[in-house]
Amino acid sequence: MSNPHANLERRRQAIYGWLLLSPAALLLSVFAFYPSLATLWSSTFSRGNRRNPSEYIGLENYADLFADPTFWLVVRNNLFYAGITIPVSIFIALSMALWANSKIPARGFVRTAYFTPTVLPMIAAANLWLFFYTPGLGVLDQIGALFGLPSVNWLGQPETALWAIIIVTIWKEAGFFMIFYLAALQTIPEDLKEAADIEGASRWTYTRRIVLPLLMPTTLFIMVNAMINSVKLIDHLFILTKGGPSDASKLILYYVWEMAFAFFDAPHAAAMTMLVLLVLGIVAAIQFFLIDRRTHYQ
Amino acid sequence: MIPQPFVSLDGIAKSWNGKIGVEDVSLDIPEGAFVALLGPSGCGKSTTLRLLAGLEIPDEGRIVIDGRDVTNSAASDRNLSMVFQSYALFPHLSVAENVIFGLKVRRVPRAERLEKLRRALEITGLTGLEDRKPGELSGGQRQRVALARAIVAGQRLCLMDEPLSNLDAKLRHAVRKDIKKLQQDLGITVVYVTHDQTEAMSMADIVVLMKDGHIQQIGTPQELYNAPVNTFVAEFVGAPPMALIKGHALAGFDNAATIGLRAENIRLEETGKGRLTCTVTECEFLGAETFIGLAHEHATGLTLKAPGMALHPSGHTVEIGFADDDLHIFDSGGKRVARTSLTPTAKRHDQA
The missing domain is CATH 3.40.50.300 (P-loop containing nucleotide triphosphate hydrolases)
Structure with missing residues (x-):
């Protein structure tokens, strides 16, 4: 049945396929798969010191975390942070894109202005916002003083610190997401709008029934990105609050960093990293499998 | 009303x-x-x-x-x-x-x-x-x-x-x-x-x-x-479009700037009896008829519609004839001119 030539051809195809796969597979193995497994492995060991060498302790590190009130506070902070930044930045990005896509004067300027925060490094953006938030000297206080309002230490009090961080993130992200929406809007043919016009659809009906559904693939993409960013983007914490005051603005990744490099507790940091990976994986899967099914791709 | x-x-x-x-x-x-x-x-x-x-x-x-x-x-x-x-x-x-x-x-x-x-x-x-x-x-x-x-x-x-x-x-x-x-x-x-x-x-x-x-x-x-x-309408409508011939190329039509002629109104004539002598440029056989493309120094788009299969070698010289009634007359601005306003010479030719 099998002839030698066909077998050879099949093998050649297989080798060809593996050769194409290998660069990506190699890079991912070295920089993603191996570190993840190594982290999983090290999260099951105790923290070693001179007297007690590191030893296998199973899930004890995880149990410690679940018993740690700071961990739960940080989780709550991060959920709140994600719950506000994701929908708000998507909404603002969409509104800006719809506006910047319409026939307005100085369209190029508007688009550039919206996009500027994106090209700034997060550290630079945070420094910029430090000028806004600083009590007494900051722009916000200066404006407040004009109306006779008292000086507010936005970053220095537990009630406002996380909000201040959230606003910086939204300011930074919305312009970036707007670019994706803008690109998607340009792919919607002009004559769909004209067809809707002739049928008597209002601008709002057209946006709701035609534009938003056609933007769904982009929205899904942006949602996944915004979610990842809500965990990943912590640079500004280093400049603005360092997680304070009294952990009010501390996010998970910042806590991981602190655990590993400030308290030198690598096993607990590893355990926390694994939890973050697990949760992110589950949420991404839900987004892709549930929302994807209701999304129209061109 | x-x-x-x-x-x-x-x-x-x-x-x-x-x-x-x-x-x-x-x-x-x-x-x-x-x-x-x-x-x-x-x-x-x-x-x-x-x-x-x-x-x-x-x-x-x-x-x-x-x-x-x-x-x-x-x-x-x-x-x-x-x-x-x-x-x-x-x-x-x-x-x-x-x-x-x-x-x-x-x-x-x-x-x-x-x-x-x-x-x-x-x-x-x-x-x-x-x-x-x-x-x-x-x-x-x-x-x-x-x-x-x-x-x-x-x-x-x-x-x-x-x-x-x-x-x-x-x-x-x-x-x-x-x-x-x-x-x-x-x-x-x-x-x-x-x-x-x-x-x-x-x-x-x-x-x-x-x-x-x-x-x-x-x-x-x-x-x-x-x-x-x-002449624009003449050349745009119809397949093949109307041929346009300069007036002075045709005896008796000196006062008309351009003369239009449809392919179906042109016929082949025996040597010596035709009104224009042209060269065959190409033949297009379409089954029921054949379009024969003709070249003349004072005409554009001259095409002859012949029934059935009627291939002529390109480069071949042929003479064509047509009736005056089938001619469309245009002035120097390209506008159509009524045939009744034609010069007497043309009318004489008509009767001949």
Whole structure:
């Protein structure tokens, strides 16, 4: 049945396929798969010191975390942070894109202005916002003083610190997401709008029934990105609050960093990293499998 | 009393940054007519249609539809439907949702909506495809969805912007007949933009030929074919187009600048008896007839239509003859001149 030539051809195809796969597979193995497994492995060991060498302790590190009130506070902070930044930045990005896509004067300027925060490094953006938030000297206080309002230490009090961080993130992200929406809007043919016009659809009906559904693939993409960013983007914490005051603005990744490099507790940091990976994986899967099914791709 | 035209354009002009789109376009369309706006690309035919649809607002002039001045009205207030060249179907909506989109927007009750949908799909032969997305349909089916969407609301005026240009030749021919039948069955008025003169001539009751933003001629297909008002119309209408011969090349027509002649009116003559001596450039055999391309130093587009198979070697010299009655006379500006105003010399030749 099998002839030698066909077998050879099949093998050649297989080798060809593996050769194409290998660069990506190699890079991912070295920089993603191996570190993840190594982290999983090290999260099951105790923290070693001179007297007690590191030893296998199973899930004890995880149990410690679940018993740690700071961990739960940080989780709550991060959920709140994600719950506000994701929908708000998507909404603002969409509104800006719809506006910047319409026939307005100085369209190029508007688009550039919206996009500027994106090209700034997060550290630079945070420094910029430090000028806004600083009590007494900051722009916000200066404006407040004009109306006779008292000086507010936005970053220095537990009630406002996380909000201040959230606003910086939204300011930074919305312009970036707007670019994706803008690109998607340009792919919607002009004559769909004209067809809707002739049928008597209002601008709002057209946006709701035609534009938003056609933007769904982009929205899904942006949602996944915004979610990842809500965990990943912590640079500004280093400049603005360092997680304070009294952990009010501390996010998970910042806590991981602190655990590993400030308290030198690598096993607990590893355990926390694994939890973050697990949760992110589950949420991404839900987004892709549930929302994807209701999304129209061109 | 002259009946009011159903649609009337009066002195319409539209330009963009000084570039003329259309100028001085006046056109009356009776109810139930099939009007084709014909012309080469960039002639302003699509602009005229878009002005009529309300997708553009004219700089000058007046548009009246069904006795109502709609010059500055929004597209949705003009009670018309439109079929776009690209069909402009909503890609994420099913066939049914695409068709009833406008009915939903206008809040037509559900039962009536479904009934109208059923009828529109039946007329366009789309029954059974209700739940498909446009992406899952063939080009011809998409075209019919666009048609169904245009007729479902029962508007009396339907605008079509090159609706067949994305179909292959065979399908185009079939859909051409379908559209014409649909228009007659529903008794609607259709304004149809095309650059294909065969399409315009075969479907329309009235053909409006445009060039560079101006109307060249308005008339029935027969009028455009048999009495073109200028050399542009003469060369645009008909396949093959009318041949143009310089007046001085023909004995007795010195006062005519240009003479037009249709392929079917030319015949081969024996040597010495013809009125023009030409060289054969190419032969095109089409089954029932053969088109023989001829070259003459004072003529363009000379073609002879011979019945059946009649191949001549290229480079071969032939003589051709034709009757004076079949000649179209144009003055130096390219305008048609009535044959009665011809010079006596020509008349003498006529009688000979």
